[in-house]
Amino acid sequence: xPIIRVxxxxxxxxxxxxxxxxxxxxxxxxxxxxxxxxxxGKSTLIKCILGILQPEQGRVELFGKPLDRFRHWAKIGYLxxxxxxxxxxxxxxxxxxVQMGLPKxxxxxxxxxxxxxxxxxxxxxxxxxxxxxxxQRAMLARALMRRPQLLIFDEPTTALDPETREIFYALxxxxxxxxxxxxxxxxxxxxxxxxxxxxxLYLDKKVIFSGTFKDFCSSGDMTGLFGPKSQHIICHQHxxxxxxx
Amino acid sequence: MNLLDILSYEFVQRAMVAGMLIxxxxxxxxxxxxxxxxxxxxxxxxxxxxxxxxxxxxxxISPLYVTLAxxxxxxxxxxAIYKLTSSRKINADSAIGIISSLGIASGIILAxxxxxxxxxxxxxxxxxxxxxxxTELLLSFIVxxxxxxxxxxxYDDLFAVTFDQExxxxxxxxxxxxxxxxxxxxxIAAVLAMKVAGIMLVSALLILPALTALQLAVSFRTTMIAxxxxxIVAVVCGIIFAFLLNLPAGAxxxxxxxxxxxxxxxxxxxxxxxx
Numbered sequence: 001x002p003i004i005r006v007x008x009x010x011x012x013x014x015x016x017x018x019x020x021x022x023x024x025x026x027x028x029x030x031x032x033x034x035x036x037x038x039x040x041g042k043s044t045l046i047k048c049i050l051g052i053l054q055p056e057q058g059r060v061e062l063f064g065k066p067l068d069r070f071r072h073w074a075k076i077g078y079l080x081x082x083x084x085x086x087x088x089x090x091x092x093x094x095x096x097x098v099q100m101g102l103p104k105x106x107x108x109x110x111x112x113x114x115x116x117x118x119x120x121x122x123x124x125x126x127x128x129x130x131x132x133x134x135x136q137r138a139m140l141a142r143a144l145m146r147r148p149q150l151l152i153f154d155e156p157t158t159a160l161d162p163e164t165r166e167i168f169y170a171l172x173x174x175x176x177x178x179x180x181x182x183x184x185x186x187x188x189x190x191x192x193x194x195x196x197x198x199x200x201l202y203l204d205k206k207v208i209f210s211g212t213f214k215d216f217c218s219s220g221d222m223t224g225l226f227g228p229k230s231q232h233i234i235c236h237q238h239x240x241x242x243x244x245x
Numbered sequence: 246m247n248l249l250d251i252l253s254y255e256f257v258q259r260a261m262v263a264g265m266l267i268x269x270x271x272x273x274x275x276x277x278x279x280x281x282x283x284x285x286x287x288x289x290x291x292x293x294x295x296x297x298x299x300x301x302x303x304x305x306i307s308p309l310y311v312t313l314a315x316x317x318x319x320x321x322x323x324x325a326i327y328k329l330t331s332s333r334k335i336n337a338d339s340a341i342g343i344i345s346s347l348g349i350a351s352g353i354i355l356a357x358x359x360x361x362x363x364x365x366x367x368x369x370x371x372x373x374x375x376x377x378x379x380t381e382l383l384l385s386f387i388v389x390x391x392x393x394x395x396x397x398x399x400y401d402d403l404f405a406v407t408f409d410q411e412x413x414x415x416x417x418x419x420x421x422x423x424x425x426x427x428x429x430x431x432x433i434a435a436v437l438a439m440k441v442a443g444i445m446l447v448s449a450l451l452i453l454p455a456l457t458a459l460q461l462a463v464s465f466r467t468t469m470i471a472x473x474x475x476x477i478v479a480v481v482c483g484i485i486f487a488f489l490l491n492l493p494a495g496a497x498x499x500x501x502x503x504x505x506x507x508x509x510x511x512x513x514x515x516x517x518x519x520x
Contacts (some may be wrong), residue, residue: 076415080409080411091464093463096465100416126462126464
């Protein structure tokens with residue numbers, strides 16, 4: 001049973017298609033990379049999957065349940081692209097935000113998660129006082145805190161320094177390999193996708209490519225889209241990283 | 246006249262209790278509203294209250310029940326603001342502006358048409374907590390209980406929705422339900438606050454304690470408690486000084502709230518300079 005099944009999904013804004021007739025599925029334990037140019041509908045697709053946006057047509061199933069009947073939201077960890085214009089006066093501490101929505105507050109898990117993201121020393125600081133990079137790390141910690149079965153990251157590392165970025169990607173790989181956590185990563189950086197993801201969804205308002213990296217590397221259509229050199233680099237990075245699962 | 250003499254009057258006791266209850270309610274809701282950039286909703290709903298009171302007076306309902314009778318229209322207006330804001334095409338400030346002007350325009354036209362209750366209607370512009378009646382005291386107590394229970398029960402949801410609505414949705418929180426509850430409670434608080442501060446100053450009761458507490462924020466919970474404390478102290482001081490100086494209580498309460506904000510702001514600046 002796929003963890004996510006999307007069937008013929010279309011979302012319009014002001015009468016224009018943002019995404020149209022999207023169909024794909026994600027199996028348990030997959031590391032899926034979603035790529036596409038700006039405005040290709042990557043974030044919109046995720047928001048439709050999570051019920052944040054209501055699509056014009058189509059069907060979404062999460063863990064085998066239609067979206068409107070899905071209740072086990074603790075199975076999903078989501079990190080949005082940008083917090084909606086984070087109010088810098090918001091008086092919540094990092095600790096309060098990382099534990100947001102958790103039925104049980106577990107001090108040991110909290111400390112461990114904060115340390116993993118190198119923000120243990122910021123636990124009692126107000127989120128609005130932190131730099132954007134620190135805020136992003138706090139939000140990553142929040143997504144990881146629930147130990148979800150499905151993690152969705154929308155451009156997660158844009159504000160992170162290279163070292164934390166590496167730690168983050170290594171962590172996603174560990175979660176995927178050791179704990180079988182399904183990961184969906186949206187990024188502009190196709191090189192990163194090549195290093196970590198097993199599957200690729202290339203989106204430009206509709207699905208341009210959906211399949212494994214092996215299929216991607218042997219696809220003549222993708223050579224036409226990316227150019228032979230870029231495609232070779234991406235596939236080489238993928239082979240080197242051993243992300244084949 | 247000393248403090249004990251003032252507090253011995255039954256109408257002052259009633260005003261104190263109702264004032265403190267309404268202050269706590271306004272401060273609790275105000276924090277969520279300010280953080281969600283709905284600060285001016287108090288103004289909008291107060292103006293709608295003006296129109297609603299005009300309708301109630303026109304129908305001929307006893308002045309004793311004006312507050313109660315105005316509630317349904319103000320609650321409907323609050324939901325209308327929420328609905329307009331949710332449409333994604335109208336910003337919060339514009340939505341408040343639309344409903345606010347509708348309320349005040351309806352009030353003026355109804356007052357003009359009736360020709361008889363202008364004085365009654367315009368007395369609501371400035372409010373008078375010292376005239377609070379038993380019905381209003383009971384209503385304040387019930388609303389206080391409801392707001393405390395709602396904030397306690399839905400604390401996590403309110404926190405998440407206030408922090409980031411989309412993130413809250415992705416956590417399975419029924420954000421629509423939380424928003425409707427918040428907007429309905431704000432409507433009730435605005436009608437009650439009208440009695441304390443008058444239509445002109447309702448938003449002050451919602452905004453100022455929250456702003457003062459935010460200057461001292463160390464966590465969300467403590468900010469909420471601080472807002473309630475500042476709000477209650479301002480009401481108590483405002484009523485006492487209004488009585489002693491024979492000045493309008495609503496305006497005194499608002500001035501105390503502004504004083505607290507100013508003092509906290511200055512103290513914060515000084516402590517930054519010393520570091």
